[in-house]
Amino acid sequence: MKKHYFAFAAGLGLLAGVAGAQTNNGYLYYVGGGIADSGNATTEDGTLTTDNGVFSVLVADVAIGASNVSVNNWRYAAGVDLGNPLPADNPNTVDTEAYSWMFLENACHIYDGRIYVGPGDWNVDGSRSTADVVIHADINPDGTLGAWTFSDVFPVPEGQAICATALVDFGGGNAYYYVLGGTGSGTDRVLVSKIQANGTLGPWSTTTALPEGDWFNRATAVGDTIVHATGNLATSLRATHYATASSADGTLSAWTSSGSYQASPTAQQWDMAIASLSSPDDSDFVVIAGGNAADGKVFVSEVTAGVPGTWVEQATTLPTPVRRVAGNGWGDVMFVLGGTAGGSGVTVGIDDVQIGRINDAGVVTWSTSDTTSSIMAMPQARSFGGTAFEFTEFVEAPANAEGVWTVYE
DSSP states (O other): OOEEEOOOBTTBOOOOSSTTOEEEEEEEEEESOEESOGGGOOGGGOSOOTTOBOOOEEEEEEEEOSSOEEEEEEEEEEOTTTTOOOOSSOTTSSSOOOBOOBOOTTOEEEETTEEEEOOBBOSSOTTSBOBOSOEEEEBOTTSOBOOOEEOOOOSSSOOOOSSEEEEEEOSTTOEEEEEEEETTTTEEEEEEEEBOTTSOBOOOEEESOOSSOOSSOEEEEETTEEEEEOOSSOSSTTEEEEEEBOTTTOOBOOOEEEEESSSSOSSOOOSOEEEEEEOTTOOEEEEEEOOTTOSOOEEEEEEETTEEOOOEEOSSOOSSOOBSOEEEEETTEEEEEOOBSSSSSGGGBBOOEEEEEEOTTSOEEEEEOOTTSSBOOOSSOEESOEEEEEEEEEEOOOTTOSSSOEEEO
């Protein structure tokens, strides 16, 4: 029998390259949302809502090299047959809910080996309920997810969704989850919960309200700074603000204006992707991409000592000028997935995966999934779902290594 050595990082069978060479790798998730074609649903997606909402989570393997990013091996991380679909009901309440997990574009985060999702809502299915909670699950070694755990229901009025969220990690097990604005009435309320040592969320409390009520807004954290971009209801077009979080209790400072990200906007922007990135020289940036304007424009602000600088419109737009799109970032890489190519319904959803990389000058270069790319499109066209990236790191085992997994044949 011949012995073959294979390198696995926590179950991920994606080789890192030459022996001993290190590549940054991880799992890319697309959570919930709705599918464009109900005929493409599988058992794992669960029984679709009447607006094609699904109860599954997709995951892909990612390898980030010095000059290339690959995304492949899309599969289910959560679903019916796996025993962990996104829950339609909250077992901790006396009511029988009918949750839908849409409008998660800015409401998915990863912290300490767990994925956090919520709040969520529905699109046009009036029989559904607002998911006025945040749920979380452990990330298994193979990228699948464990069982879902619920946070407390939000304080009255509970129905706060279609909003911005952020997660601030101070290190040393001290982190907070924020829910900013949301709902059709456009609340300015900001909720905060401390993440406990076992991953559960503590009680919700309120902190400094947004400058005005809003929904379809966006937020991201850079260190202890939360950068917020206005959404559908704000009177100030394409405005941004920032606040500093306290490591003691998670409370936010007063919000400070950081200007408009487009100098002469002609209309409000909303439902766009946002991410915080670090360039190769460790400069911090916030990137806003896409949105309802359907022009695919991209804007970048460098954040120095917690203060966002002037916004710069990029010369290059998204490869697919999607509107209403989900995004997240890790290191110098931004992931922009799915979304709608036009209109506001799930039937115009797309399966694109778009990858941006930022350089030291704050310029983002884009690539996208196609038949010749190392970036594989999602197996379903989805919109209104959320995205998150879990980092892992491993090296290929050298020849004749001992103490590694082996396969005999």
